[in-house]
Amino acid sequence: MSSEQHPAMILHQLTTEFLAAEDKKQLYFRLLNRSISLCGYKRAVLFKVDGKRAKFQAVSGKSGVDSYSEMVEKWEKLASSVTEKDSPQQLSVSSFPAKEAAHWQFLSDHTNGLSVYWLPIKPWGKTRYVLWFERWEQDEWAERDLQLLSLVGVSAKSAFERLEPETLCRRISGKLFSWRRFLVSIVVLLAVLLSWRVPLRVVAPCEIIPEDPFIVTAPLSGVVSEVFVESGDQVKVGSQLFGYDPRVVNEELKIAQHQVNMLETTMTNTGFEALKRAKAKAELSILRFRLEQEKIRLQMAEYRASMLNVRADVPGSIIVDNPDEWRGRPVEVGQKVLMVVDPQNINLRIWLPEADNVNFSNSTEVKVLLNAFPDDSLNAHLKYVAQSVSVSPEGVPSVMAEGTFADLADRADEKLRIGLKGSAVLYGDKVSVAYWLLRKPWASARRIMGI
Structure with a gap:
């Protein structure tokens, strides 16, 4: 086996292992x-690159190192200060700013002359890892050594791409996300949130009600016999x-008539006797x-x-609860029974x-x-807002408000029926977006925590 083939076989074996x-x-x-089997070095360090920062991952010869x-x-400060992180290069004391040169000198003193080869690894076309190869005692890198280590970087790139497959989210985050952009975005x-002002938006339940309804109350204390109308009926x-149950009232009328007739007859008889006796007068x-009293x-x-028939x-138009439920119900004078309203006048x-x-x-507009x-x-x-708190039909402590419709003439009559319910959107004073978002959570936190 020739010396030309030996590095190739080693590289093939390393690639397979990676x-x-x-x-x-x-x-x-x-x-x-x-990788030392391909090219000799004293120590190798792996960093993960995140923007300008290089974070230590592992070092050769040790299974674990205190991060x-x-x-x-010192390694992290030196690696983070390298300006051209995407380019393979040999590092020396001149490769670092004066502030970081002291760290390089520290490492060089402890290795009797440090020589470092910086090898970026670029899975999916972006530098995400860097291999830091060290030689000590002033042992310099030869051009052949750098070429062999560069082949290690190519094999490592393929291995990282297999373990970190590129997804759509990874591709987007790789192009768009960086700590600098993230911090700038947060500041913006x-x-x-603090400067942009929007109207304070409030959503509340609402209902269409009649304007100035004529309330029909019970004129007598008695028992309702029957309600002759239903909701929606038009009356003249x-x-x-x-109507009322007439039995008690008619009996009272008969007794009163009988009493009057009886007293009138008695007075007639007493009038004749008064002509004869002074006591009769x-x-x-x-x-x-x-x-007079009986009359x-x-x-x-x-x-x-x-008044038995109201x-x-x-x-x-009539608004009344279920008419059948009124049959046989006792009522008192002034008790509300039903309403007569004009369907065209609504609030x-x-x-x-x-x-x-x-x-x-x-002048607040309401949607x-x-x-x-x-x-x-x-x-x-909005027409007015009450000054007192009452309980809404849903059982929520609320403040009652009323409004008038602005475009009744442009709407079909059947769309605005009395009794329809929905939500009203009101817009108050302009506030910052931060206040608009945090108003209710802030109020809840203060109520719960008492701050």
């Missing part, structure tokens, strides 16, 4: 300890709405007073009887959660998203 490595730790060991040791620290993002003035005065009771009974005082009721009661003005029509939105203006 490619057969099961993981990177095994590859590190073979790179650092088996915080003084020697590792923070500057944007005088239309019958609901005194009785007549008492009977007259009692008759007043009769008038009240007649009024109650006239009729509409204004035209409009927007908004329940602002207590935590979202920020500053709003009467309304109805649950029944998720593909469309309506525009409204």
